[in-house]
Amino acid sequence: MRRYVHEVVVDTPPDKLWRAITDLRRWPEWDAGLEAIELQGELAPGGRYTLKPRGGPAVSMSVEAMERPGRFVDLTHLPLATMRGTHEFRAEPGGTRIRMIVEIWGPLAFFWDRVVARRIARDAGAQTAAFVRFAERLS
Secondary structure (H helix, E strand, C coil): CEEEEEEEEECCCHHHHHHHHCCHHHHHHCCCCEEEEEEECCCCCCCEEEEEECCCCCEEEEEEEEECCCEEEEEEEECCEEEEEEEEEEEECCEEEEEEEEEEECCCHHHHHHHHHHHHHHCHHHHHHHHHHHHHHCC
8 A cells, every 4th residue: 555645734724624625516616627426315424426537538436434623534446446535624732633544455446546646645735735825715
């Protein structure tokens, strides 16, 4: 299994970050690599949605865990591999620590790591900054 971790401390409170991460349909507003997200049913553990990257095929996703306001975990179901994305928001004396973890495993994990996971890890800083700016605009 490959694992990538990105951490940063921000001034934004965990509640705002939670509202932003659980508003899936609005993810394309802060993630320039996304075209659309279609939620199938209710947003809850076990719930499914489809994520459409810009210029790529739609991908099947599911929610693995939701622990308000500190943890959102989703799974990307790829051919012969699974990728887990974990977003954690933990209040601490200097602000809120955001930890983003990407893990990938399965028979073709080596391929999907090179095609998807490494790019996500490489872009984590810029993506997290855009996410925080979006969360700050929420009322």
